């Protein structure tokens with residue numbers, strides 16, 4: 001069966017000890033990916049490595065840490081990275097294409113649909129799309145930073161059959177194995193609990209960015225989109241195939257077919273929330289366990305300047321994020337209606353429908 005597979009390769013897997021790009025490692029991954037593609041799969045690559053490929057050309061002795069230095073290094077390095085991939089894939093007779101995306105692109109449905117059509121066309125023509133964050137234009141607060149979240153969003157967007165996150169560790173452990181020799185590998189995950197999140201630490205190397213934390217977060221996004229995930233190592237020829245076939249060196253995150261429809265994926269993971277609504281315990285229970293819509297009675301406040309049709313975050317009074325939804329009220333209407341019964345709202349506030357967020361437009365994120 002033809003599978004659509006998104007493979008993400010982190011900086012830590014592409015660099016030498018000094019932090020620069022290691023061309024042998026890149027050629028190895030290109031041969032693994034080309035083989036996967038030549039077996040009839042549609043393959044997309046999300047790759048880091050632009051900063052690593054570029055920083056020495058700019059005269060930096062080590063990988064830069066400051067944003068504008070990283071952006072300059074990525075601007076030089078992205079071209080070098082693509083050139084290296086172009087040559088490596090060409091030696092296997094495979095063409096590649098460059099796609100650079102930002103967090104902002106995902107928040108705009110038109111832009112994201114266009115990106116998807118381009119990717120579809122490339123895949124139909126046997127080209128491997130090579131995706132990275134557009135570091136030059138990404139501003140701090142809208143940066144993916146690591147490419148893990150980007151790969152999860154791409155995977156959901158293209159309805160990938162699998163997301164393979166390649167890193168320098170053979171999976172998720174109960175603690176960072178660099179710091180704790182007794183850490184145990186977790187082979188399979190069916191649901192991501194708070195405990196699982198607590199196992200995942202930051203990056204253990206000087207070149208990686210997100211560590212396991214951002215990879216588990218990526219797995220959470222993918223699982224909600226119905227895409228199973230592998231996080232682990234690909235070191236020897238054939239390892240990528242093993243990872244895809246279910247016997248790789250790493251951790252598998254399964255998905256219980258709770259495929260979110262595309263609109264809800266956009267609300268939950270791609271949109272940029274315009275504000276927050278704070279709710280009490282009763283509303284929390286109704287939204288999380290009761291499958292109900294959000295009514296004004298359970299609301300205690302609102303933050304931000306949002307309008308009907310915008311996406312907002314819903315937070316409970318202790319400050320925990322409960323989810324996101326499309327709001328039917330403007331911020332001032334939520335403030336005026338907060339805590340009121342349905343009868344009182346109908347008498348006092350002019351609103352087009354009583355649900356502040358309808359359950360069909362609500363995505364729980366706890």
Ligand SMILES: Nc1ncnc2c1ncn2[C@@H]1O[C@H](COP(=O)(O)OP(=O)(O)O)[C@@H](O)[C@H]1O
Pocket residue numbers: 009010011012013146166167168169171172173174175176177178199200201202203204205207208209210211212213
């Ligand atoms: N619980 C954990 N299990 C495995 N690795 C962990 C864990 N917590 C933190 N890490 C660290 O995460 C690193 C991988 O993430 P990162 O350095 O960002 O790599 P990449 O460049 O591949 O994204 C590992 O080298 C490891 O030190």
Ligand SMILES: N[C@@H](CCC(=O)OP(=O)(O)O)C(=O)O
Pocket residue numbers: 009010011012047048049050051052074132133135145146147148207208209210211
């Ligand atoms: N966009 C940046 C990637 C940032 C990064 O290091 O990400 P990762 O290796 O996935 O933790 C680059 O190409 O250098």
